[in-house]
Amino acid sequence: MVVIKTQNLTKNFGDVVAVDDVSLEIEEGECFGLLGPNGAGKTSLIRMITAVSPSTNGEIWVLDSDLQSHSRQVKAVLGVVPQVDNLDPDLTVLQNLLTFARYFDIPKVEAHRRSMEVLRLFQLEDRCKSRIRELSGGMRRRLLVARGLINSPRVMVLDEPTIGLDPQAKYLVWHKLTELKSQGVTQLLCTQNMEEASALCDRVAIMHQGRIMSLDAPAKLISRYVGEVVWEIELNSEERDKTINGLESHGLDFEVVGDKIHIFHVKDDELTSGVLDWRKAMRRAATLEDVFFRLTGRSLAE
Amino acid sequence: MRLFSWRFIRVWQRNRDVFFGLWHAEAPGFLAEPIIILLAMGLGLGAYVGLVDGQRYIEFIVPGLIAGYAMFSANFECTYGSFFRMEYQKTFDAIIATPLNIEDVTAGEIFWGATRSVLTGSVMLAVAAAFQLVHSPWALLIPIICFLEGILFSAIALFFTSVVPSIYSFNYYYSLFITPMFFFSGVFFPLSSFPEIVQTLSWAVPLTPVVYITRAVIGGEFQPGLLGALALIVALTVLFFSMSLVTMRRRLAT
Numbered sequence: 001m002v003v004i005k006t007q008n009l010t011k012n013f014g015d016v017v018a019v020d021d022v023s024l025e026i027e028e029g030e031c032f033g034l035l036g037p038n039g040a041g042k043t044s045l046i047r048m049i050t051a052v053s054p055s056t057n058g059e060i061w062v063l064d065s066d067l068q069s070h071s072r073q074v075k076a077v078l079g080v081v082p083q084v085d086n087l088d089p090d091l092t093v094l095q096n097l098l099t100f101a102r103y104f105d106i107p108k109v110e111a112h113r114r115s116m117e118v119l120r121l122f123q124l125e126d127r128c129k130s131r132i133r134e135l136s137g138g139m140r141r142r143l144l145v146a147r148g149l150i151n152s153p154r155v156m157v158l159d160e161p162t163i164g165l166d167p168q169a170k171y172l173v174w175h176k177l178t179e180l181k182s183q184g185v186t187q188l189l190c191t192q193n194m195e196e197a198s199a200l201c202d203r204v205a206i207m208h209q210g211r212i213m214s215l216d217a218p219a220k221l222i223s224r225y226v227g228e229v230v231w232e233i234e235l236n237s238e239e240r241d242k243t244i245n246g247l248e249s250h251g252l253d254f255e256v257v258g259d260k261i262h263i264f265h266v267k268d269d270e271l272t273s274g275v276l277d278w279r280k281a282m283r284r285a286a287t288l289e290d291v292f293f294r295l296t297g298r299s300l301a302e
Numbered sequence: 303m304r305l306f307s308w309r310f311i312r313v314w315q316r317n318r319d320v321f322f323g324l325w326h327a328e329a330p331g332f333l334a335e336p337i338i339i340l341l342a343m344g345l346g347l348g349a350y351v352g353l354v355d356g357q358r359y360i361e362f363i364v365p366g367l368i369a370g371y372a373m374f375s376a377n378f379e380c381t382y383g384s385f386f387r388m389e390y391q392k393t394f395d396a397i398i399a400t401p402l403n404i405e406d407v408t409a410g411e412i413f414w415g416a417t418r419s420v421l422t423g424s425v426m427l428a429v430a431a432a433f434q435l436v437h438s439p440w441a442l443l444i445p446i447i448c449f450l451e452g453i454l455f456s457a458i459a460l461f462f463t464s465v466v467p468s469i470y471s472f473n474y475y476y477s478l479f480i481t482p483m484f485f486f487s488g489v490f491f492p493l494s495s496f497p498e499i500v501q502t503l504s505w506a507v508p509l510t511p512v513v514y515i516t517r518a519v520i521g522g523e524f525q526p527g528l529l530g531a532l533a534l535i536v537a538l539t540v541l542f543f544s545m546s547l548v549t550m551r552r553r554l555a556t
């Protein structure tokens with residue numbers, strides 16, 4: 001079953017086309033990743049899907065309901081973790097959760113039970129009487145994720161949920177998201193953390209300048225755009241030009257990333273045949289980050 | 303224009319919890335202000351001003367002060383208060399990601415502003431009654447009048463809040479609209495002391511009908527003008543409430 005569907009979705013801010021004709025289908029129980037450089041339009045897309053921002057063009061369905069006409073019903077089953085912290089600074093940690101639960105019409109006793117449960121989960125229970133401004137940045141983010149769980153959502157939409165978290169807290173969130181997925185909760189996860197996307201997402205869309213550049217399982221994206229291994233060489237400028245010429249004449253697939261050259265889709269024996277000084281090269285497994293650079297890197301440097 | 307639903311009550315509850323959570327901080331000012339105002343105005347100014355229409359001056363200004371301060375409460379709540387929640391705290395952004403819509407937030411803010419008017423008006427009424435300045439049982443209608451008044455001024459204030467670029471714009475709102483209104487609505491002296499033309503114009507400011515009604519119930523004297531005043535309040539309320547529903551959506555749905 002398709003849980004989130006967008007068709008020709010477009011968002012303009014004046015002359016800026018933030019989201020450009022995006023059509024997506026996210027399946028039930030799937031964790032769908034959204035990657036892309038700053039300003040790619042990820043947040044704009046997510047805000048439209050969560051019904052807080054109107055689209056300029058195109059349509060959105062969530063759980064078979066047209067978002068335009070059923071926004072209340074849809075929002076009732078969504079768990080949203082926004083990129084920008086909008087915790088209520090007039091309330092304490094616990095009051096934040098209780099008040100949020102009330103927006104969802106969750107009865108008091110149940111709201112209290114769930115609030116304590118998520119506070120325990122994210123190790124915030126001893127902070128439940130604190131004001132928001134007394135929390136550290138990472139604690140706020142944990143509370144923001146906790147708040148997104150308060151209505152036991154069927155669909156979670158998370159915009160960079162682990163940014164600023166320490167490794168323990170980050171694993172805590174990953175663990176919870178994995179557990180929710182096993183319970184059938186669909187997830188739309190926007191992240192700048194490639195490791196997070198590889199670890200959690202079944203499919204990943206790479207977004208750039210408002211468009212989806214590519215969409216597939218992380219492993220498939222890696223093998224399609226960069227192959228299984230990447231050779232990485234760091235060279236000074238004279239050697240560099242010579243090497244680039246050599247790589248080009250051998251028809252090899254490579255990318256210049258800063259002062260390094262990344263070589264893709266290459267068999268180990270192709271490199272030993274005098275193309276470059278392979279003793280300066282390093283062989284490593286390909287990652288999603290390489291795909292990210294391939295698809296969005298060049299135009300960033302422009 | 304889209305309408306709000308009963309869910310607005312959730313926004314009202316949120317504001318109520320915050321207000322009463324800070325009650326210990328707000329209470330002294332809340333109670334002291336009407337007492338100070340009544341004493342200063344009644345004893346200080348009243349010593350210089352003689353009888354107005356056969357009343358002591360302090361008795362004359364009580365209805366106007368109640369209506370005026372109730373108006374200020376609604377205004378502060380829905381200008382600075384709402385603007386803070388909207389722009390600095392992003393409270394509304396968080397709320398509209400739940401089953402509540404922008405219209406529910408708008409109505410919740412307006413009804414909360416009206417509640418502040420009721421609280422202020424009631425406290426002032428109680429203080430005035432304690433000074434034996436209230437003589438008619440009809441004065442028990444004051445909370446209801448303050449509620450209507452509060453909806454009206456909250457709607458006007460929130461409409462303004464939804465279109466201003468920055469918090470500094472409220473300086474214009476208060477110095478060019480609210481403060482002059484306070485003086486041209488019959489709070490401090492009878493409208494009949496103005497020239498004819500000013501008297502007519504003063505009915506164009508929304509506080510005038512409120513002061514008129516408040517004065518009538520506190521004095522227990524009813525004139526045929528009451529229904530007209532009430533109709534004016536209702537009409538202005540419908541107008542500004544509707545406009546703020548539209549402009550708040552325009553502001554928040556980006």
Ligand SMILES: Nc1ncnc2c1ncn2[C@@H]1O[C@H](COP(=O)(O)OP(=O)(O)OP(=O)(O)O)[C@@H](O)[C@H]1O
Nearest residue numbers: 013016018036037038039040041042043044045556
């Ligand atoms: N409210 C707004 N008004 C005007 N322009 C906006 C607004 N929100 C976003 N934009 C523009 O839309 C484009 C996409 O922004 P968006 O926030 O969706 O990017 P993003 O992919 O989430 O980036 P990041 O990784 O930095 O969060 C940018 O050019 C941004 O300047």
Ligand SMILES: [Mg+2]
Nearest residue numbers: 042043044083
């Ligand atoms: Mg973003």
